[in-house]
Amino acid sequence: MADSARAGRVVAAHGRHFLVDDGENIVDCVTRGRKSDIVCGDQVAFNLTHADSGVIEKVEARRNLLYRSDEFRSKLIAANLDQAVVVVAAVPYFREELLIRCLVACESADIPVLIVLNKSDLPETAALARHLETYAQLGYPQITVSARGEMGQLAELRAHLTDKTSVLVGGSGVGKSTLLNKLVPDANAATGEISYALDAGKHTTTNARLFHLPGHGNSSGDKHTGDLIDSPGMQEFGLQHLSQAALMDAFPEIRARAGQCRFYNCRHLKEPGCAVLAAAQAGDMLPNRLRVYQNLIGQLSS
Ligand SMILES: Nc1nc2c(ncn2[C@@H]2O[C@H](COP(=O)(O)OP(=O)(O)OP(=O)(O)O)[C@@H](O)[C@H]2O)c(=O)[nH]1
Ligand SMILES: [Mg+2]
Ligand SMILES: [Zn+2]
Numbered sequence: 001m002a003d004s005a006r007a008g009r010v011v012a013a014h015g016r017h018f019l020v021d022d023g024e025n026i027v028d029c030v031t032r033g034r035k036s037d038i039v040c041g042d043q044v045a046f047n048l049t050h051a052d053s054g055v056i057e058k059v060e061a062r063r064n065l066l067y068r069s070d071e072f073r074s075k076l077i078a079a080n081l082d083q084a085v086v087v088v089a090a091v092p093y094f095r096e097e098l099l100i101r102c103l104v105a106c107e108s109a110d111i112p113v114l115i116v117l118n119k120s121d122l123p124e125t126a127a128l129a130r131h132l133e134t135y136a137q138l139g140y141p142q143i144t145v146s147a148r149g150e151m152g153q154l155a156e157l158r159a160h161l162t163d164k165t166s167v168l169v170g171g172s173g174v175g176k177s178t179l180l181n182k183l184v185p186d187a188n189a190a191t192g193e194i195s196y197a198l199d200a201g202k203h204t205t206t207n208a209r210l211f212h213l214p215g216h217g218n219s220s221g222d223k224h225t226g227d228l229i230d231s232p233g234m235q236e237f238g239l240q241h242l243s244q245a246a247l248m249d250a251f252p253e254i255r256a257r258a259g260q261c262r263f264y265n266c267r268h269l270k271e272p273g274c275a276v277l278a279a280a281q282a283g284d285m286l287p288n289r290l291r292v293y294q295n296l297i298g299q300l301s302s
Pocket of ligand 2: 191204232
């Protein structure tokens with residue numbers, strides 16, 4: 001690597017092209033060779049080839065990486081995160097399995113979670129807010145917002161984002177990009193009515209993108225306070241990369257009962273004397289969460 005290499009952060013990845021922010025300019029970079037496992041949020045070293053284009057020479061070690069995986073490959077979402085903002089909404093629909101899988105991925109990557117229930121202006125939201133109280137009891141901080149409301153209503157969310165790099169994740173159509181546009185007025189992210197209504201396979205947002213949050217009009221001028229990454233909505237959240245131990249550790253209500261089952265190697269499937277099954281029976285673990293856990297464990301052995 002030449003001595004002249006500059007440091008920057010990847011703010012967007014499009015195939016083999018990466019937009020790198022060096023604090024002053026956005027540089028359109030490519031990689032050497034075919035290496036392209038670079039993701040939004042990565043810190044890189046690059047060399048300029050022209051005034052506004054360059055070559056990435058090195059990806060710095062990641063603090064953490066949020067990704068999903070199926071049996072063939074990993075799908076990187078974002079790296080070097082302080083927080084994942086998992087957005088849910090009652091409309092178009094609430095998919096609890098997707099929420100649970102997002103939380104498991106964040107737990108296993110050691111990324112703190114904030115659950116944001118969006119679309120509080122819709123009557124369907126109240127019942128979901130009550131259901132989500134269980135998740136607050138599990139230790140996941142949670143706020144309810146309307147991306148269509150006044151900016152003032154987003155003050156609490158804004159406070160959670162200050163001085164952090166956060167990624168918005170969740171299903172398609174929950175309002176991630178609408179929230180982003182409210183928080184970063186010049187982002188101009190596309191938002192969509194049709195994507196989820198007409199074709200469940202289409203997403204309005206197709207690439208992750210990192211934006212700087214504007215300061216709140218304090219004396220520090222236009223110095224931004226925090227970064228927010230918008231990501232494409234997902235249908236599935238594959239967790240093929242997680243081991244049995246990692247899965248058990250990623251469910252707080254299972255983690256809390258470690259060592260309490262009759263068998264030391266209990267997998268909490270149908271073993272007698274299982275503390276986790278007893279908790280579920282007593283109503284101390286959501287049936288949906290136990291079911292997702294058991295399905296994930298089942299997939300490991302198949
Ligand atoms: N009523 C209501 N509608 C909202 C709210 N937030 C977003 N929407 C609408 O929900 C639809 C989807 O919003 P998007 O922001 O595109 O959703 P997204 O999560 O970015 O979707 P993908 O990019 O496909 O992942 C749009 O029609 C928004 O106007 C809200 O708080 N209330
Ligand atoms: Mg979007
Ligand atoms: Zn057990």
